Amino acid sequence: MKWTLIRTKVLAALAACLVVGVGGILALMYYSFARNSRALAAESVTGAQKLFTILETREISKMTAVSETLIMNPQVGDALAARDRSRLIELTAPLYPKLKKEGITNWMFHTPDPDMAVFLRLHNPAKFGDHLNRFMDKEAARTHAMVAGNELAKAGFAVRILRPVYDAHGGLAGYVEFGEEIGQFIHAMKRQTGDDYGLLLSKKFVDRQFWADSSAVWQRRDNWDDNANFVVADKTTDNDSIIQFQGEVAAVPAQGKVLEWFHEGDSAFVRGIFPIRDAAGNTVGAMFVVRDISGFYLAMRHTRNVLVLVTAVALALGIFLVLTLLNRLVFRRLEHIIVVATRVVGGDYESEIRVESDDEVGQFEQLFEQFRLVFVDLMAHVPELQEK
């Protein structure tokens, strides 16, 4: 194959068109996939954030209703006012397993402010008398009204309500607190959406020793060193590798953030994250969302393959047609002119150029035939040839 030939150059140009065409399709499909997967990830983050807020609101309502029912019983207020722990246990302990079954894992009574020590933990009755000094405690003491929100404490990260309890005379007997582990939210979210979730806690708000102790109590692996800035408090998948986030939890924007899409085996996933704030407004954690987009990915890949195949076939057919046309209209006729010209120079004055059409090559054929006739006439008058 000679690069000086027009045929070779045209073939190269058409092959380049084929490559550019297929490359363009691939680039377009990749762009489309990246855009759509990003939209899916954004939808996952927004959807998960809304679902989390709905669950949070629903559970706060539930705990508010439970607390409302509880404080209507004057015996509870009186027992708390009298610091009668046994009586309080007698009144409330039978209810705790039922509430626990409904997700309320933490139930505490506090003494009134300013002391506000833990008077009774229904979930751990042997432990009491300590001071928690949390934002919610201070808010409840300041307002003497119900305070609700997320609070990261030694017992874990939970959505809580804390409200005052009054005795039969209307005096402040203390406070009652209910809490639900946020970790259990993600399992409910997984059941509803099918997506995977991970609850991340910023290390700034978690005590290292507490994490090691609680890991031992819950018989879970101490994963403190898995990530630089956060610990994974709970997750809906056994696969640790899909939860990957390098940044600071506190830097995650309020509306959430789409991270990226990635492959794992034949599956494709998109990742996103949104912050979780405590009652004081600190970003203490984040919810990591992983959506399996394998179905979408496979459909896009199938479309891409079909498009590439159709484009390649169409361009190959186009190349074949262009080359056939060029061969018939140009190359073959030029080759004939070359053969005739060569033979005429070689002494075959009878060879003629066939003028096949009136196109550009036909005009050249006509011109060359006229030139040939002049040449033959000229040769006929050369004395050396006349002698022969």
Added chain:
Amino acid sequence: MSQLYDLKVLIENKIKADGLDAMAVKGKIGLRSGRTLALISPSTPDDPDAVAKLRQAAKEVLNINA
């Protein structure tokens, strides 16, 4: 006899010996050398440049060392 004419005879003999298409081969040599072989006669004066070109053309087309 000129060198050009000797070359022409050599070329014609080779074409005859190999049974080649005389017009096509002579045409190729003519186009490459810039000389029409039919116009070379025993009395054609030698031109070193023309001889060299014809010799080169004969080598390229017929692979003969004249």
